[in-house]
Amino acid sequence: MIMPDWFQIRIRVTLDSMDAVANYLFELGSCGCQELENEIVAFFPNQVSKSEMKEEVEAYLDNLRDLGFKLATNHLEITEIADRDWNSEWKKSFKPIRISEKFIVKPTWEKLDSSSDTFVIEMDPKQAFGTGHHATTQIMVQFLERYLTSPKRILDVGTGTGILAIAAHKLNAGDIVAIDVDPVAVDAARENCQINSATSGLLLFAGEVSALSTYPFDLVLANLNKLVILRSLTLFNNLLNQRGHLILSGILVEESNEVKEAFLKLSDLELFEEVIKEEWIGFVLKKNP
Numbered sequence: 001m002i003m004p005d006w007f008q009i010r011i012r013v014t015l016d017s018m019d020a021v022a023n024y025l026f027e028l029g030s031c032g033c034q035e036l037e038n039e040i041v042a043f044f045p046n047q048v049s050k051s052e053m054k055e056e057v058e059a060y061l062d063n064l065r066d067l068g069f070k071l072a073t074n075h076l077e078i079t080e081i082a083d084r085d086w087n088s089e090w091k092k093s094f095k096p097i098r099i100s101e102k103f104i105v106k107p108t109w110e111k112l113d114s115s116s117d118t119f120v121i122e123m124d125p126k127q128a129f130g131t132g133h134h135a136t137t138q139i140m141v142q143f144l145e146r147y148l149t150s151p152k153r154i155l156d157v158g159t160g161t162g163i164l165a166i167a168a169h170k171l172n173a174g175d176i177v178a179i180d181v182d183p184v185a186v187d188a189a190r191e192n193c194q195i196n197s198a199t200s201g202l203l204l205f206a207g208e209v210s211a212l213s214t215y216p217f218d219l220v221l222a223n224l225n226k227l228v229i230l231r232s233l234t235l236f237n238n239l240l241n242q243r244g245h246l247i248l249s250g251i252l253v254e255e256s257n258e259v260k261e262a263f264l265k266l267s268d269l270e271l272f273e274e275v276i277k278e279e280w281i282g283f284v285l286k287k288n289p
């Protein structure tokens with residue numbers, strides 16, 4: 001018997017828990033999530049054990065319920081799907097989207113007429129994060145649009161599809177360094193940067209932020225998660241130029257106090273601005289000499 005290439009998990013969710021569940025499924029290795037009205041459908045390669053996955057997801061949903069999210073029980077269904085179903089299913093869910101005042105993201109396979117004052121990012125995300133549909137990406141692009149007003153040296157940590165590096169390039173950044181620990185994401189970012197003619201002044205590679213210990217940046221962009229951000233905060237601080245800005249997201253609102261306490265310990269970083277979108281928070285920190 002031929003094993004199907006993918007399986008899907010379908011979970012009934014409420015609007016307030018949608019992003020947290022989608023983010024968790026990505027962390028578990030999902031290659032893509034469809035966010036529908038009352039449910040999430042996440043796709044996984046069939047190498048993962050379905051029973052273990054079911055247990056882990058159920059434990060996570062129990063935790064969310066304990067935190068007060070109103071999730072139904074008996075809400076989780078796993079089915080195997082063929083490879084071609086996955087491709088077409090997933091592509092159907094990726095539509096052009098306006099993610100900020102100036103930026104629209106569209107898949108490479110969609111046609112779109114846009115006005116001359118709008119930047120269009122074309123994207124084939126493959127298996128990387130960053131189609132522009134997630135609230136944290138939108139927070140990052142909205143901050144970037146406001147803080148990148150003149151050519152600056154930019155670091156994009158956890159570039160995913162390359163979406164922030166491409167946006168920075170379109171906003172006329174100076175040099176951009178974009179990195180990701182996931183080589184699959186770096187391949188997707190490289191292809192997307194080429195599609196968007198965003199390769200000049202760009203250095204893109206697979207690796208950890210610690211590889212950049214002496215290079216100073218005016219803007220550091222990091223849409224990661226709480227644990228990686230807490231672990232990397234001192235390093236980000238050391239990588240910032242005098243008066244440089246650090247733009248962060250990937251942090252849940254409920255985690256924000258813990259992250260703020262960590263900022264306070266770094267006396268030369270000042271919290272400049274914060275924005276909440278859905279259950280996610282983004283911060284702009286400014287270095288004070």
Ligand SMILES: C[S@@+](CC[C@H](N)C(=O)[O-])C[C@H]1O[C@@H](n2cnc3c(N)ncnc32)[C@H](O)[C@@H]1O
Nearest residue numbers: 129130137158159160180181182185208209223
């Ligand atoms: C939430 S996605 C952000 C993608 C894109 N920058 C965006 O804003 O939509 C986080 C990315 O960070 C990468 N990542 C996680 N830990 C990292 C680390 N320590 N150093 C570099 N990249 C990391 C992941 O592989 C993933 O592609």
